[in-house]
Amino acid sequence: MSKIWRNIVACTQEEVKATFRELYASVDFGAYIAPQDYFVSYIFKTEEELSKAKETGLLQKINDCHKKLLHEKEYPGEGIKDCTFASQEDCDKEWNGNWYHYYK
Template identity: 90%
Template sequence: MSKIWKNIIAQTQKEVKATFQELYASVDFGAYIAPQDYFVSYIFKTEEELSKAKETGLLQKINDYHQKLLREQQYPEEGIKDCTFASQEDCDKEWNGNWYYYYK
């Protein structure tokens, strides 16, 4: 099953990033081992872009779309949680670009 889940996650993130071109990247952990531990963060390039997205409701739209795609592909429900959001600028500044330590 983990290969199927890995493909679902990869396709979902690809589709979300293609739909919302404001996004710079995405980071995920846990999807292939245990869906209930799945975690995704969509990344904006700057803090300013992240703040603007929050103010305009874009973060909620991205979150809703991400969850919709997972459900459509029958990803396990216990793995469908709210996305988190961050900026590459903040990760670079605080953790020298290392997302593992950023979220640890």
């Protein structure tokens, strides 16, 4: 079943990024083990872009879209939760671009 969950998460991330062109990338951790333990983070290129998205309500729109798509794709309910946000700029500065260490 984990392959199905992985595909749902991957498809959801791609749809969200296609819908919100402001996004630079996305990362996810844990989706392959158990749906309740996964999370997705959508990445903006700069801290300034991330801050602007927060101020304008864009982060909430992205989060709502993310959760809606997971629900529509029948991802297990216990795994549907808020996504997180970060900037590539911050990860590069603090962790030399290593997202695993960034979220550890």
